[in-house]
Amino acid sequence: MSxxxxxxxxxxxxxxxxxxxxxxxxxxxxxxxxxxxxxxVAAALVTLLRVATVAVLAGxxxxxxxxxxxxxxxxxxxxxxxxxxxxxxALLTARRGRADVPAYAVVAVLTAAYAALAGPVVxxxxxxxxxxxxxxIAISLVGAGALLTARVVAPAAQGTAEAGVAAAAxxxxxxxxxxxxxxxxxxxxxxxxxxxxxxxxLPPESVTLGGGRPRSSRPAVSVADLRGAGSPAPGGTVRxxxxxxxxxxxxxxxxxxxxxxxxxxxxxGPAITATQGDLIDVRLRNADIDGGVTLHWHGYDxxxxxxxxxxxxxxxxxxxxxxxxxxxxxxxxxxxxxTHHASHVGVRKGLYGTLVVRPRDGQRAAEPAAxxxxxxxxxxxxxxxxxxxAGRDDRTDHPAPPGAPVRLRLVNTDxxxxxxxxxxxxxxxxxxxxxxxxxxxxxxxVGLRLPAGGRLDLVFVMPDAxxxxxxxxxxxxxxxxxxxxxxxxxxxxxNPSDLPELDLLGYGAPAAVPFDPRRPDRxxxxxxxxxxxxxxxxxxxxxxxxGRGHPRIPDQLVAEGDVVRFTVVxxxxxxxxxxxxxxxxxxxxxxxxPSTGSPLWVDTFDVRxxxxxxxxxxxxxxxxxxxxxxxxxxxxxxxxxLRLRYDGVTxxxxxxxxxxxxxxx
Ligand SMILES: [Cu+2]
Numbered sequence: 001m002s003x004x005x006x007x008x009x010x011x012x013x014x015x016x017x018x019x020x021x022x023x024x025x026x027x028x029x030x031x032x033x034x035x036x037x038x039x040x041v042a043a044a045l046v047t048l049l050r051v052a053t054v055a056v057l058a059g060x061x062x063x064x065x066x067x068x069x070x071x072x073x074x075x076x077x078x079x080x081x082x083x084x085x086x087x088x089x090a091l092l093t094a095r096r097g098r099a100d101v102p103a104y105a106v107v108a109v110l111t112a113a114y115a116a117l118a119g120p121v122v123x124x125x126x127x128x129x130x131x132x133x134x135x136x137i138a139i140s141l142v143g144a145g146a147l148l149t150a151r152v153v154a155p156a157a158q159g160t161a162e163a164g165v166a167a168a169a170x171x172x173x174x175x176x177x178x179x180x181x182x183x184x185x186x187x188x189x190x191x192x193x194x195x196x197x198x199x200x201x202l203p204p205e206s207v208t209l210g211g212g213r214p215r216s217s218r219p220a221v222s223v224a225d226l227r228g229a230g231s232p233a234p235g236g237t238v239r240x241x242x243x244x245x246x247x248x249x250x251x252x253x254x255x256x257x258x259x260x261x262x263x264x265x266x267x268x269g270p271a272i273t274a275t276q277g278d279l280i281d282v283r284l285r286n287a288d289i290d291g292g293v294t295l296h297w298h299g300y301d302x303x304x305x306x307x308x309x310x311x312x313x314x315x316x317x318x319x320x321x322x323x324x325x326x327x328x329x330x331x332x333x334x335x336x337x338x339t340h341h342a343s344h345v346g347v348r349k350g351l352y353g354t355l356v357v358r359p360r361d362g363q364r365a366a367e368p369a370a371x372x373x374x375x376x377x378x379x380x381x382x383x384x385x386x387x388x389x390a391g392r393d394d395r396t397d398h399p400a401p402p403g404a405p406v407r408l409r410l411v412n413t414d415x416x417x418x419x420x421x422x423x424x425x426x427x428x429x430x431x432x433x434x435x436x437x438x439x440x441x442x443x444x445x446v447g448l449r450l451p452a453g454g455r456l457d458l459v460f461v462m463p464d465a466x467x468x469x470x471x472x473x474x475x476x477x478x479x480x481x482x483x484x485x486x487x488x489x490x491x492x493x494x495n496p497s498d499l500p501e502l503d504l505l506g507y508g509a510p511a512a513v514p515f516d517p518r519r520p521d522r523x524x525x526x527x528x529x530x531x532x533x534x535x536x537x538x539x540x541x542x543x544x545x546x547g548r549g550h551p552r553i554p555d556q557l558v559a560e561g562d563v564v565r566f567t568v569v570x571x572x573x574x575x576x577x578x579x580x581x582x583x584x585x586x587x588x589x590x591x592x593x594p595s596t597g598s599p600l601w602v603d604t605f606d607v608r609x610x611x612x613x614x615x616x617x618x619x620x621x622x623x624x625x626x627x628x629x630x631x632x633x634x635x636x637x638x639x640x641x642l643r644l645r646y647d648g649v650t651x652x653x654x655x656x657x658x659x660x661x662x663x664x665x
Contacts, residue, residue: 208556425461430458555644
């Protein structure tokens with residue numbers, strides 16, 4: 001069973017425990033002794049079951065259980081054991097008809113219920129990592145619950161409670177002893193709660209070193225000075241574009257109209273293409289996007305000053321302003337561009353386009369020249385719940401002569417993954433996220449997962465029949481490649497959702513990689529979760545990294561040349577497509593299973609619930625880079641983004657990602 005399912009099962013067992021402990025406490029208070037006894041036994045058994053689910057999760061990784069093992073379970077086990085001893089004995093006595101149930105038994109069982117509740121509350125509100133402050137607050141709240149319950153329950157059963165207490169009180173009047181316990185307990189609870197709250201307000205550290213050297217005193221360079229080349233490589237040309245960001249009503253192929261935010265009035269924006277070595281020269285103008293826009297070159301390892309992150313590498317481009325990007329197209333492959341300013345709104349509304357860089361002739365012998373074949377760039381985007389492929393929202397036919405080499409460049413511009421099926425021809429996945437795979441084998445009858453922001457280049461030779469590209473198992477939509485003259489044919493495609501998903505970690509053949517990822521200079525762990533955290537200065541139920549939200553997540557410090565390793569753990573019940581700017585990362589393993597196929601270089605990897613990914617990269621593109629979830633609402637509203645900072649690089653801007661509308665522009 002997957003870790004994600006164990007996480008859900010553990011939540012359910014925890015909630016069942018809360019329910020049974022409370023039910024036992026309430027029935028005991030109502031003196032329904034038979035039911036109370038049965039529920040007490042049930043609560044104890046559910047608690048033992050919980051120990052088992054937590055033990056299984058612990059086997060999947062300490063990150064999944066830290067707060068449960070250190071706080072939730074010990075607190076529940078202690079309170080539960082006391083409750084079983086006190087209430088169990090009292091109930092056995094009561095069943096023999098010798099006495100009423102004493103008040104302290106009710107208090108003990110309800111206290112166990114509060115302890116059972118405190119565990120999941122800490123998990124849902126705080127998660128990983130548990131801090132001393134949180135633990136103190138949780139324990140003091142359970143203590144306060146116990147004291148209040150004693151106050152409420154005891155007068156109702158005054159006689160028996162006083163008799164019981166008085167017997168143990170060595171003759172002192174029960175009333176003053178109870179009062180003494182109440183005052184002392186109250187003082188302890190208030191002190192613990194105060195200390196816990198104080199600890200929670202300590203300012204977070206601003207930087208984490210990942211086990212590497214601390215910040216040096218080397219002379220600083222500003223990100224604003226880390227700009228691209230001014231000229232193409234010898235033999236290259238200048239690819240000049242002016243992109244004007246503006247609102248427009250866009251008519252899709254079905255005739256449907258969309259109120260969009262666009263580059264140049266088009267969705268997707270103008271396709272930017274180049275040949276390796278060309279100079280890309282793009283002037284971004286903003287006509288009327290009030291909050292501002294930028295251009296971020298997703299997956300393209302541009303110099304940091306070209307990266308288009310407002311507040312970090314530049315100011316947002318406001319209406320009437322412009323920003324000039326220049327960089328050399330050194331990387332071959334399929335990429336895309338989009339605004340990084342309030343991108344959870346801007347990209348969704350249409351501020352995106354594609355960037356494709358083709359190799360110079362002769363550099364890729366295996367690849368047929370594009371002119372002879374079919375080479376389509378297909379950004380997949382969702383407008384109001386309807387999937388739109390390359391600006392077309394109904395089924396699209398495209399001619400393809402039999403025998404022609406075909407390359408389909410899929411780009412996911414949404415915040416959630418898409419499932420891709422290609423039916424009618426065996427094919428290869430030539431490239432992932434723009435980077436070629438090594439010896440990719442031919443596959444058919446498989447589903448492919450295209451993470452948010454990700455790209456897949458599918459190549460095949462056009463057969464003598466129709467080939468269908470199906471997105472999200474909607475066999476009626478998508479793209480049909482059709483031999484000339486074939487107007488009605490369709491490939492056999494009964495249940496695309498039944499096709500198994502191809503695991504890219506085992507696809508293609510291994511090859512040498514340019515560094516040894518087993519000996520990283522820095523190792524950072526990012527545990528992704530939900531919890532209460534400060535996001536952009538306000539408390540929120542945030543999407544957290546190590547328990548914090550942007551910009552209070554510590555920067556990751558690296559030095560140029562470092563081999564850096566990331567462990568990314570998803571404790572939450574949502575998928576987080578993780579995206580580092582400026583560098584592709586090499587996938588090492590997922591859930592402890594190493595990558596055995598082609599070296600897999602990606603700029604976005606989908607960390608699904610309960611998954612743990614190990615990736616590594618070489619730090620050789622100095623700057624301050626965003627490192628974030630590419631589910632854009634998670635990043636911008638939820639706060640799931642942080643910075644990877646090179647030693648010696650500074651920013652003249654405010655340093656926090658200014659892309660949230662909360663910043664008030
Ligand atoms: Cu996310």
